[in-house]
Amino acid sequence: MELKNKKLTNDEFFKEREEVLRQWPTGANLSLEDAAEYLKKVPEHKNFPKKLRYAKENGITLAQPRAGVALLEEHINLLRYLQNEGEADLLPSTIDSYTRQNRYNECEVGIEESKKAGRSMLNGFPAVNYGLEGCRKVFEAVDLPLQARHGTPDARLLSEIIHASGWTSNEGGGISYNIPYAKSVPVDKCIRDWQYCDRLVGMYEEMGIELNREPFGPLTGTLVPPSMSNAVAIIEGLLAAEQGVKNLTLGYGQCGNLVQDVAAIRALVEQAEEYFRKFGYDVYLTTVFHQWMGGFPHDESKAFGVISWGSATAALAGATKVIVKTPHEAVGIPTKEANAAGIKATKQTLNLLRGQRLTESKELKAEIELIKAETKCILDKVFELGNGDLAVGTVKAFEAGVLDIPFAPSKYNAGLIIPARDNNGAVRYLEFGNIPFTKEIKDFNRQLLEERAKYEGRPVSFQMAVDDIFAVGKGVLVGRPENMK
Amino acid sequence: MELKNKKLTNDEFFKEREEVLRQWPTGANLSLEDAAEYLKKVPEHKNFPKKLRYAKENGITLAQPRAGVALLEEHINLLRYLQNEGEADLLPSTIDSYTRQNRYNECEVGIEESKKAGRSMLNGFPAVNYGLEGCRKVFEAVDLPLQARHGTPDARLLSEIIHASGWTSNEGGGISYNIPYAKSVPVDKCIRDWQYCDRLVGMYEEMGIELNREPFGPLTGTLVPPSMSNAVAIIEGLLAAEQGVKNLTLGYGQCGNLVQDVAAIRALVEQAEEYFRKFGYDVYLTTVFHQWMGGFPHDESKAFGVISWGSATAALAGATKVIVKTPHEAVGIPTKEANAAGIKATKQTLNLLRGQRLTESKELKAEIELIKAETKCILDKVFELGNGDLAVGTVKAFEAGVLDIPFAPSKYNAGLIIPARDNNGAVRYLEFGNIPFTKEIKDFNRQLLEERAKYEGRPVSFQMAVDDIFAVGKGVLVGRPENMK
């Protein structure tokens, strides 16, 4: 496969398309023209890009849940409940894990078993199996913009189906839906498949239909340092833009330290826009802030604390939307009531904070500068490795461990960096692996961790990272040693 | 009555004491010496002043619920539940409203009715009726410091009983437990009665027993501008210090705008300490932040949002403790489970934020300066009216409307000022009544409200205050007009 960061030609795209549509029977007879017609009739209030624009221009943070179950009727009920009772601003359809692995046969089993058991046996909505017909039913049953949220390395057929069904946004990206979600999908393969998904959106854009694309910011959701996730977000944004994506939402998963989280969002926007300008892409950029993506506390009241603090941070950061967790997070897929509860706590917090932003301070400024400087080290090297080609550079960067996602399952990920929190709870680099930071940056990260080590009376070590992984679930941000509790 | 801000003499105190102890049979035979002995044996972990010191020195914010029921056994169960399941750091005993009005006969009825009904018919724990014996039982049954929380204009007997029972803190003050809680208790009478309560604490201090005192910061809990509540807090702090109180917690009720709330706490500490220095009082000062004290949303998930945002603000402000609301707030006295849920959401938030503070910014600085300047205008006038005597000045200031608490029931309160939120949700003065602000301050308040008026397309008016009263209950901070929702 010859990978390049270059807009797919029509020839390339349509040839590939034939193959894609044959992957499962519901792909047959999908027509771009028919889809375009359908999409043109999507009313304004069900249009993802439009609602995001409105929010950005009015300084509002929108709330979006995750939600998906195996059976069509149940799925529709769930979404309507989250819309009407939960007061969601945007709706998802979270796709089940078999679909994510393109195992549509197993989805059939899951659907059948769910019917028998009278409860969902799948962890999401198997959109490909339901096809255009089912997905349009979902779209027509709700009154809010609809997005596919998944974790699918090869989402080409899924993307074809959901966009043709009026779903005006698609989450994912060639890195972010591979490295955290797969074990043995080659980096180039997945980037190439997501070029297809992005090009599909570009096609629609050229037909006058704006669709939103959202790379998955939080990656493994587990102590990912902001500069690493921002680097990946910017890469995926640029790759998408090259394929013609114009309405883009870049994401970030809460780490927990307010200044760092706000700085991360601010740095992301500023730096992404610099790159878009530099490469001449015309992109309407919005942001998504994910409430804490790591292990949650089991106690539901405590979960509400985590959810609300995430909402408050999203508002203070001025994110365009926030992805909502639920009081059931630590245990299992939430009931519709628990899901709605998460949204309501979120909305209450967002509304109390509407218009409030974290005020400028030297700490905030310094953190923004640090994140940008770290991100730039990484991105410079990626471009260098690719000889200017971002797609090639990305593949090589993963090989070299220049891009390296902590705790990721992919065998194409070096897994050499280790993150840990500093004494204020900000996530720093404990082991740098092959990340090409300047000595200054490395020393600064180290110094911050040494401060924590001193405070805790133990050496800087992997045990800190382990303790930090469990910390939020146990009710604190920083994983202190036993004797300090 | 001749009121003066002067330490009561032993003669005055003990003469009055005889009368106080005769107010209800449980007052008989209370002995200061016996009490002192008992208090000296209070272990460190059940000592309010000690735990507050620890928290202040370690930058921790402690969580304290409100809780009280009619029957002794039930009350003990409740407190133990909040301690063990709720993970409270400090315990209260909230006193019922008949006791607050010294209607001990009605308490008896309430206790009897509660036994019959099998549920608490009183909104708190009738400590005076249970007397030393009952109150010591409560103290001995728990493992955390214990405080009386009430709203009693004449709390002299109550204070005698609770301190003698090992309760190492007492909430209240001559203004804050009168103007928001009573209709026709004269200002001088209540200040005088609280001088007694403070002197009692001073007596214990002189016997080497440190007790904590906490004026009630939030007053009516309803859009009280920070400078007004800070002025009252500082006055009550000074009055208490004169009587020999040494461990003092000054309070503030959340308004909802982060910068204003943090500024209020910071201004309170800085300014109170200036005054203590000026008058030569040696006071160990801590702070208490009250989660939103106005009308709550009925939906429990939304209530969690309000609770958590209050906790986050308390942490970011660096308050020594936070008073916790519950998901049942809008409806009724919480069950023990709902109460524990509120504490757990609070603690999770506090722990995530441990050590994090709102960073310095020009907005924060400006807000601190504004609150201090407003507070100083008020306090200068109070001292002037009293010819240098703070107690006399306070009485005259209420007569003159120089001290004026919004929405207070007391007929001794002028009720001329009207507060409303500005466009960022900070509480400002809409009508100044007789508050002696400089023209500059008045103009600035007005300008901020005009900005909101312009944004909302309606004139600055009382209707804004009315809308703001309902806003948080309806899920937002600022009460916008119907057509903007």
Added chain:
Amino acid sequence: MQNGKTVVIGVIGADCHAVGNKIIEHALKENGFNVVNIGVLSPQEDFINAAIETNADAILVSSLYGHGEIDCRGFREKCDEAGLKGIILYVGGNLVVGKQDWKEVEKRFLDMGFNRAYPPGTDINISIKDLKKDLGIE
């Protein structure tokens, strides 16, 4: 735009919650009622005396603090004794201690002789509509 009707309002018992009371006064006045507000911390007698003195058409009792059940007992009977037979009695607020089933709570207060009882957080405009209906002015 006076509607000619007089209403006594107040907060019963040892209850100091003043905010709702001020809002109710404001709303009733806006609706053309003559309002006699006896304020917070008011015993039953004060409501009754005010109603007699002003020849009131209705009494709206607020209780927020939880002792409503004790404080309101015998109110209807006292009204009857005082010659206020048939006067319209409403009660509202947070009437009982704790989060209880509203249907049961409502029944308790209707059994006490109140014409209507309202759950926590009732929009006062809804009650004003009921009041106008009950007074036959709308």
Added chain:
Amino acid sequence: MQNGKTVVIGVIGADCHAVGNKIIEHALKENGFNVVNIGVLSPQEDFINAAIETNADAILVSSLYGHGEIDCRGFREKCDEAGLKGIILYVGGNLVVGKQDWKEVEKRFLDMGFNRAYPPGTDINISIKDLKKDLGIE
């Protein structure tokens, strides 16, 4: 401080949750086990092959993403067929979709032939204690 026992660990089915898996490896090693980690996204066959190849004493199956019920069916039978009769099988994680009564869920997995099943968020050190007991090394 090797204890001489070999354990195969992995995450079954289409499940990508890697963090707990890495933690379990870390904890087992600290406790002296020889750990064979087949990682995430592992079919039943991979567990069984690894166990045969390494002559393992136990298999610890993780399932976090909710499809555990489907993915684990017939695991015991496949072990038996492959000649791993009596091998110790544990399963843990977020085994089923949603917040379900644990006693019922546990029963389902014990009925499937697992020796022990653990609810969401189990402290791995507790399971390691059980494992040592079951292996007779403590």
